[in-house]
Amino acid sequence: MAYWKGNERVTGTEYSSFKMESKPKVVAETYVLTFGVKAIALTETAHHIAGRAMVLLTSDNKVYTISEKLFSARRPHEAV
Numbered sequence: 001m002a003y004w005k006g007n008e009r010v011t012g013t014e015y016s017s018f019k020m021e022s023k024p025k026v027v028a029e030t031y032v033l034t035f036g037v038k039a040i041a042l043t044e045t046a047h048h049i050a051g052r053a054m055v056l057l058t059s060d061n062k063v064y065t066i067s068e069k070l071f072s073a074r075r076p077h078e079a080v
Contacts, residue, residue, distance in 0.1 A: 035059065 036059030043053045043065075052068040069075060 035062075 033056075037056050038059055038061075039057040041055045043050075043055060054066040054068070054071060056064045056066070058064065
């Protein structure tokens with residue numbers, strides 16, 4: 001896993017979060033659903049063997065699942 005601070009990749013063996021070498025880069029994404037949502041829940045297995053998912057119950061009583069790979073903060077982002 002690579003660690004980035006701003007536009008520069010941190011490659012040193014030691015790093016301190018108290019020292020600000022550069023300003024942090026903020027990445028934000030927004031998604032809009034085209035249907036009403038009555039309930040949201042996250043799935044989880046006993047020993048975290050299977051991946052997590054977000055389960056949505058729509059206002060029309062339909063069930064949708066969204067893989068954690070799509071909403072995880074740790075997913076890879078394109079270089080900005």
